[in-house]
Ligand SMILES: Nc1ncnc2c1ncn2[C@@H]1O[C@H](COP(=O)(O)OP(=O)(O)OP(=O)(O)O)[C@@H](O)[C@H]1O
């Protein structure tokens with residue numbers, strides 16, 4: 001891991017429509033590393049689908065460029081671009097299987113495009129169907145499959161040409177929570193076992209949390225922040241990041257008059273019961289206003305907002321305690337967390 | 342006329358209606374199907390946009406479709422004389438029928454293609470499919486059920502148009518109906534040939550519908 005497989009440079013996309021131009025992407029700079037699972041999250045209309053479609057040039061960017069293994073897709077001829085696309089599988093929210101072909105014919109489809117001999121293609125397809133656990137459905141038609149099974153077929157199909165990257169545009173958004181979990185687990189397994197780089201587009205934080213190594217948050221056509229999932233979860237810097245991670249609960253909070261602080265859990269102090277220790281040491285009650293902690297890779301990540309006692313001396317004691325045990329914290333500005341939505 | 346002579350005449354009529362329709366449909370599809378593909382593929386949001394070509398083609402097709410068939414028939418018959426050596430009789434009408442049906446078929450085929458989910462085409466593109474591969478491996482096979490239904494519609498329409506061959510000395514059931522019903526006023530034979538035409542339409546439609554359903558893997 002570490003080497004960039006996809007580099008996105010000053011990418012921009014503007015759609016010209018009858019009603020005027022729509023800015024979908026602006027100044028996007030990202031490096032996707034070989035072998036990682038990279039998440040792109042944002043609200044509806046943020047530009048996620050446009051971004052992922054620019055990566056394989058289904059959508060031609062209006063500014064900037066995309067490099068795949070150091071080669072600029074802008075500089076390629078259409079034929080070279082098609083060849084490059086065979087190194088980038090793609091799966092979709094609506095699965096997009098060929099309805100008139102059965103499962104194995106669907107998986108063979110990309111191999112037909114590359115003119116792979118039929119027998120070899122069948123073999124490869126069966127192998128992939130085994131990988132996704134659907135070998136007994138080889139002769140079924142998409143209409144006879146559940147959503148989760150359809151997505152498994154789509155994953156097998158995307159893997160057929162041995163791609164280096166898999167692009168997933170809301171691949172689990174049409175599935176129930178349980179099936180979502182299984183599909184995500186499958187993607188992770190494929191990533192680990194085959195070393196395929198996976199790019200996941202989603203509007204659900206839980207998807208990022210479940211499988212991604214790094215994440216980019218996209219908001220109103222721009223990247224708001226990028227980083228390791230654990231860093232972003234423990235301390236989202238952007239407003240949109242806070243909104244996505246802390247959720248709507250933040251908006252409904254009622255604030256008292258006394259000072260509030262945000263304690264940040266960055267994974268170091270997972271084993272210690274910080275709040276109870278704090279209360280015992282300082283002998284003051286604190287009011288927990290909000291807590292969002294998650295277990296990421298066995299570490300506690302996230303944050304908690306506590307309200308300090310009205311009495312200034314008591315409040316200072318709490319702060320001093322936090323400083324002594326080296327827990328990161330920050331004072332919460334009220335306008336900082338209350339979003340205007 | 343004896344009964345057996347009448348039966349023979351009707352048999353010939355059925356045969357002539359059949360081959361006029363079959364050949365015109367065949368030729369009209371040879372022209373109309375590719376035109377339908379071009380209409381979809383070269384559209385602004387198509388897989389190979391050539392908007393000016395799409396526009397011009399659309400206008401030409403609309404023009405041809407707005408000419409009433411009877412008029413087209415008389416305009417095109419000199420062409421029949423040039424191509425097959427005669428302007429009267431059943432074979433002569435195949436050319437005007439083809440000219441009338443091809444633009445119609447182009448539109449029928451176009452609408453079948455447009456029913457197709459854009460996501461499936463996008464998926465094929467994401468796998469590196471070329472324009473030709475998308476046409477052959479996605480567009481045509483995926484719209485097969487709809488194309489078959491469209492064919493039943495087109496062929497029955499061509500059959501009913503072929504009945505006008507009677508006006509230009511052609512044969513077929515339509516000609517019998519016109520000659521006996523209109524010119525000689527023998528309503529019995531007119532009704533018999535009309536009923537036979539109705540039966541032919543029913544049969545073609547039924548075959549088209551069943552075949553379409555049977556071939557459609559989305560239903561089960
Ligand atoms: N073909 C297009 N023509 C015009 N505008 C477009 C087109 N595609 C996308 N847009 C616009 O670009 C913006 C970003 O759209 P995009 O589909 O990338 O959002 P998204 O983040 O994927 O949203 P969602 O979560 O709803 O799928 C939107 O404002 C959208 O209306």
Ligand SMILES: [Mg+2]
Pocket residue numbers: 048049050170
């Ligand atoms: Mg989208």
